[in-house]
Amino acid sequence: MSRFADLAHRLRPGAQSLRETWRSPSFVVDANIAWNHVIVAGSVMLALHVRNMDDFYNLGGAVQQFVSLCALVPALLAVLSSILINRRRAIGRSLALITNYLGMVLSAVYLLHLWGVFVGVDDIARALYKHWQWLLGFPIAYALLWLAGRVPEKSRARAWLEQAALGIAMLTLIVLLWVGNAVSGFAHILGTYDSLSTWLATLMILVFAVLAYRMLHLGEYFGETPDQRIAWQGWLMLSPNAIGFMLFFAGPLLLSFYLSFTDSTGVNPPNFVGVDNYRELLALDFALQDDLSVEPQAALDRGYFVLETLRLSSHRLVVGARDTQFWQSLRNTIVFCLLLVPLSIIPALALAIVLNSKIPGMNFFRALYFLPSVAAVVGTALIWRWLYNANIGYINYAIKRVVEFLNGTFGLGLVDPKYNWLTDNSTMLISIVFLAAWQLIGFNTVLFLAGLQGVPRILYEAAYVDGAGRWRQFRHVTLPLLAPTTFFVMVTTIIIGLQVFNEPYALIPQRPIPLPATTSVYYLYRTGFFNFEFGYASAVAWLLFALIFIVTLVQFRFSRAGAYD
Amino acid sequence: MNERNRIFKLWATRAVVYLVLGAAAFLMLFPFTYMVFTSFKASGDVFRYPPRLLPYSPVTTSYAEKEAPLYRFEIDGRVRELVLTDAKETFGYFTSADLLNADNPRASTILVEMKLDEAMATGEQVTVSGSGDSSASFDAYEVPGQTEPLLLAYRARLDTFADPDDPQTVVYAIARTAKAVEKVDFQLSNYDTVFGLNLDRAFINTVLVTVGVTLGQVVTSVFGGYAFARIPFKGRDTLFLLYLGSIMIPFMVLVVPMYKLMVAIGWENRLVSLIVPWIFTAYGTFLMRQFFITIPVEIEEAALLDGCNRLRILWKIFVPLSTPAIATQVIFTFLYAWNSFLWPLLIIGEGNEPNHVLTLSLIRLSNIAADKPNLVMTGAAIAIVPPMIVFILAQKYFIEGVAASGVKG
Numbered sequence: 001m002s003r004f005a006d007l008a009h010r011l012r013p014g015a016q017s018l019r020e021t022w023r024s025p026s027f028v029v030d031a032n033i034a035w036n037h038v039i040v041a042g043s044v045m046l047a048l049h050v051r052n053m054d055d056f057y058n059l060g061g062a063v064q065q066f067v068s069l070c071a072l073v074p075a076l077l078a079v080l081s082s083i084l085i086n087r088r089r090a091i092g093r094s095l096a097l098i099t100n101y102l103g104m105v106l107s108a109v110y111l112l113h114l115w116g117v118f119v120g121v122d123d124i125a126r127a128l129y130k131h132w133q134w135l136l137g138f139p140i141a142y143a144l145l146w147l148a149g150r151v152p153e154k155s156r157a158r159a160w161l162e163q164a165a166l167g168i169a170m171l172t173l174i175v176l177l178w179v180g181n182a183v184s185g186f187a188h189i190l191g192t193y194d195s196l197s198t199w200l201a202t203l204m205i206l207v208f209a210v211l212a213y214r215m216l217h218l219g220e221y222f223g224e225t226p227d228q229r230i231a232w233q234g235w236l237m238l239s240p241n242a243i244g245f246m247l248f249f250a251g252p253l254l255l256s257f258y259l260s261f262t263d264s265t266g267v268n269p270p271n272f273v274g275v276d277n278y279r280e281l282l283a284l285d286f287a288l289q290d291d292l293s294v295e296p297q298a299a300l301d302r303g304y305f306v307l308e309t310l311r312l313s314s315h316r317l318v319v320g321a322r323d324t325q326f327w328q329s330l331r332n333t334i335v336f337c338l339l340l341v342p343l344s345i346i347p348a349l350a351l352a353i354v355l356n357s358k359i360p361g362m363n364f365f366r367a368l369y370f371l372p373s374v375a376a377v378v379g380t381a382l383i384w385r386w387l388y389n390a391n392i393g394y395i396n397y398a399i400k401r402v403v404e405f406l407n408g409t410f411g412l413g414l415v416d417p418k419y420n421w422l423t424d425n426s427t428m429l430i431s432i433v434f435l436a437a438w439q440l441i442g443f444n445t446v447l448f449l450a451g452l453q454g455v456p457r458i459l460y461e462a463a464y465v466d467g468a469g470r471w472r473q474f475r476h477v478t479l480p481l482l483a484p485t486t487f488f489v490m491v492t493t494i495i496i497g498l499q500v501f502n503e504p505y506a507l508i509p510q511r512p513i514p515l516p517a518t519t520s521v522y523y524l525y526r527t528g529f530f531n532f533e534f535g536y537a538s539a540v541a542w543l544l545f546a547l548i549f550i551v552t553l554v555q556f557r558f559s560r561a562g563a564y565d
Numbered sequence: 566m567n568e569r570n571r572i573f574k575l576w577a578t579r580a581v582v583y584l585v586l587g588a589a590a591f592l593m594l595f596p597f598t599y600m601v602f603t604s605f606k607a608s609g610d611v612f613r614y615p616p617r618l619l620p621y622s623p624v625t626t627s628y629a630e631k632e633a634p635l636y637r638f639e640i641d642g643r644v645r646e647l648v649l650t651d652a653k654e655t656f657g658y659f660t661s662a663d664l665l666n667a668d669n670p671r672a673s674t675i676l677v678e679m680k681l682d683e684a685m686a687t688g689e690q691v692t693v694s695g696s697g698d699s700s701a702s703f704d705a706y707e708v709p710g711q712t713e714p715l716l717l718a719y720r721a722r723l724d725t726f727a728d729p730d731d732p733q734t735v736v737y738a739i740a741r742t743a744k745a746v747e748k749v750d751f752q753l754s755n756y757d758t759v760f761g762l763n764l765d766r767a768f769i770n771t772v773l774v775t776v777g778v779t780l781g782q783v784v785t786s787v788f789g790g791y792a793f794a795r796i797p798f799k800g801r802d803t804l805f806l807l808y809l810g811s812i813m814i815p816f817m818v819l820v821v822p823m824y825k826l827m828v829a830i831g832w833e834n835r836l837v838s839l840i841v842p843w844i845f846t847a848y849g850t851f852l853m854r855q856f857f858i859t860i861p862v863e864i865e866e867a868a869l870l871d872g873c874n875r876l877r878i879l880w881k882i883f884v885p886l887s888t889p890a891i892a893t894q895v896i897f898t899f900l901y902a903w904n905s906f907l908w909p910l911l912i913i914g915e916g917n918e919p920n921h922v923l924t925l926s927l928i929r930l931s932n933i934a935a936d937k938p939n940l941v942m943t944g945a946a947i948a949i950v951p952p953m954i955v956f957i958l959a960q961k962y963f964i965e966g967v968a969a970s971g972v973k974g
Binding site: 129237241247357383499506525545549 | 825949
């Protein structure tokens with residue numbers, strides 16, 4: 001305790017000038033050590049609090065223990081840094097810096113939470129909705145700024161326009177703050193200071209910030225090298241991204257992996273069940289039936305249901321699965337990808353080759369083809385829902401006209417099929433494929449165009465000199481040189497296809513979506529957010545990820561090996 | 566001769582090329598054209614067959630102190646426009662017993678068609694047998710100009726059409742199947758209706774979310790990208806590999822725990838859950854890093870020697886130099902945030918309409934206006950047109966960005 005007495009002594013007025021005290025490294029070190037005691041106490045209290053919570057957000061005991069252990073990490077950091085900065089070791093300063101910086105950020109986030117800033121976004125949205133006219137000030141300011149860019153530099157008009165744009169933007173902001181009741185929002189924030197935790201969080205930010213700042217400037221005292229100094233700057237700049245990455249990516253990823261081995265549901269906390277979820281999903285049963293008059297189901301073990309039957313001369317092969325819906329959705333997804341690849345790639349390649357001939361208007365067409373890719377899938381799917389309409393839709397109308405034309409000119413006697421695109425089990429999936437292909441063609445065209453730009457013109461000239469015609473130039477120059485691009489486009493298309501969700505959801509009107517149009521991600525959505533089988537849904541997600549991973553690995557291997565040889 | 570041949574060939578090729586490109590453009594644009602025109606249609610105009618693209622509405626004229634629709638009829642070889650009146654007339658369709666189709670009287674061959682009250686019922690009923698065992702009885706009528714009584718096959722209430730200038734000319738027909746006089750007419754009020762169905766609120770929410778996500782992403786990506794590109798520190802390259810690997814992991818793996826996380830911190834049903842988790846992006850960081858490493862080191866070193874600190878260098882040198890890269894990222898993020906659907910669907914409840922974004926409101930609209938394609942198309946247009954405008958304004962950056970991802974991938 002003598003250290004504290006010393007600290008207090010030095011802070012006493014008159015003992016030293018406050019400024020000098022502030023500057024002295026030993027004071028900062030002592031203050032940091034003192035603050036570390038507080039961190040240890042707080043960290044242990046937090047860990048105990050987490051440990052004693054009755055219902056840890058329905059995440060189960062294991063996660064609770066883990067989080068409670070994580071809450072002890074600051075304590076560990078604090079103890080270590082106390083010992084090491086006392087010995088004037090550089091690593092101790094690093095630990096103290098990390099602790100203080102993270103402490104500052106986390107308490108700032110906590111303070112924002114206490115202030116109600118995060119939840120308050122809803123109120124901001126409401127205020128903007130009520131006074132949306134004022135939002136138009138921003139586009140007007142932007143338009144003025146754009147105009148200013150067209151005016152010759154250093155002219156009075158330009159300066160005036162820029163001033164006006166800035167003025168309007170500021171004015172808009174002030175008006176929005178005023179009509180959006182910023183004053184009452186501020187009052188609300190002040191109101192949160194009636195609780196002790198708000199005061200504590202504010203205090204913590206201040207202490208952490210001051211200590212972090214002082215520690216950062218004690219490099220010399222701890223013998224910091226220039227490289228280390230630069231490294232600090234790097235970490236500092238990376239930190240906003242890295243902290244968010246940990247919170248919203250790495251953490252959930254681990255949790256997802258854990259959940260996939262549990263029986264977590266909407267009501268039950270997770271219990272570890274090993275690979276049960278995966279076994280339930282993947283288990284297949286094969287049986288060979290001699291007697292074809294018996295139901296195929298009879299050949300399967302208990303708990304298995306018929307997925308597929310196959311006639312082999314006098315026998316019948318029965319394939320059963322425990323979760324037939326998963327397998328069917330997986331099959332739908334794979335069929336979807338197999339259809340999507342040619343339907344979106346061949347037209348894209350053709351368009352790219354035509355667009356690559358340097359004649360006027362190509363950029364215009366390229367932009368046109370890209371439009372479907374920028375529109376919201378939910379919107380375009382609803383358009384297509386009506387185009388697919390069996391009675392009044394343009395697609396059936398076009399088919400009818402084509403059939404009539406063929407019958408009229410060639411006397412073929414074809415029958416108008418009058419598809420019920422979205423309600424007939426046999427056409428649902430292909431309807432989704434057409435929509436997705438339409439959406440993807442422009443995107444793939446741009447990728448192919450980029451690839452074509454990389455083909456040296458001299459090769460075509462050489463082929464021309466050698467007497468190769470257009471087709472042979474395409475066959476022997478374009479296609480081989482475009483192979484890496486084609487491969488890349490194919491893999492991207494497959495990866496996009498494996499994750500398809502919005503298209504079936506918005507295109508198919510029935511709920512739940514009938515099995516023939518159920519894709520894997522929709523199945524995941526249904527198990528996770530309709531049946532609330534969180535553990536099971538996580539397992540589905542990881543299986544799908546495994547599939548995507550394999551596709552990516554294949555791409556990685558081939559793109560390394562096969563580029564331009 | 567050879568020269569002319571060459572020019573001819575050139576133009577022929579061009580004609581074929583433009584034809585192919587035009588056909589493709591038609592296929593790509595037709596759904597949007599359909600959307601725009603349908604969004605201006607009146608509700609009575611959407612279920613016509615064969616379908617037509619332009620929005621029409623009936624032409625009316627004032628008749629008997631009321632506005633009434635006009636219909637087009639051919640009378641004595643002349644096309645005349647008649648007005649639909651309120652008067653109705655019951656018509657009888659008469660035929661003989663042997664021509665009558667008892668199973669489907671409306672399919673019988675009709676001999677006489679006239680106002681029912683001008684014929685006289687005899688009071689007799691005649692039973693006519695149809696195919697098989699079925700039979701039906703019909704009333705017999707004395708019909709003027711016919712010697713034998715005829716049977717009433719069926720009757721129909723016909724609408725009366727009159728010439729507004731010459732009330733003597735009257736035509737009886739069924740208004741539903743008659744040819745209405747129509748003019749092209751854009752129903753702008755559809756937009757009012759649809760905005761009133763919560764799409765106005767959703768629009769503002771979407772703007773707020775999109776702006777928030779875009780700004781946040783650009784800021785964190787610029788900082789992170791700069792650190793990865795220019796500041797050497799231990800573990801940087803390992804961390805960068807981790808970032809790269811994370812791009813490969815699809816969002817669906819994170820769906821369940823992210824949902825649980827949002828519930829745990831009380832963000833479910835809140836707009837903030839659509840913004841804050843999305844502003845930290847590995848892909849954007851990667852994009853900015855790739856651009857920053859192409860900026861010459863010399864510029865930066867000179868500035869460092871002059872005593873500039875890192876933040877100043879970033880703000881004064883890197884940000885202005887990388888406007889194209891930042892623009893690319895802004896546009897990518899804008900489109901991604903504007904069009905996102907799965908996450909809002911999970912996190913914002915169906916009943917929580919004040920916090921809906923456009924994609925959610927659009928799905929809801931498609932349910933409540935399931936039989937009004939004009940309204941659904943209006944909603945789709947509201948959701949689709951803003952990103953298209955942004956794309957058209959900034960397509961250079963966008964297409965370059967997509968192309969770059971392909972070349973590097």
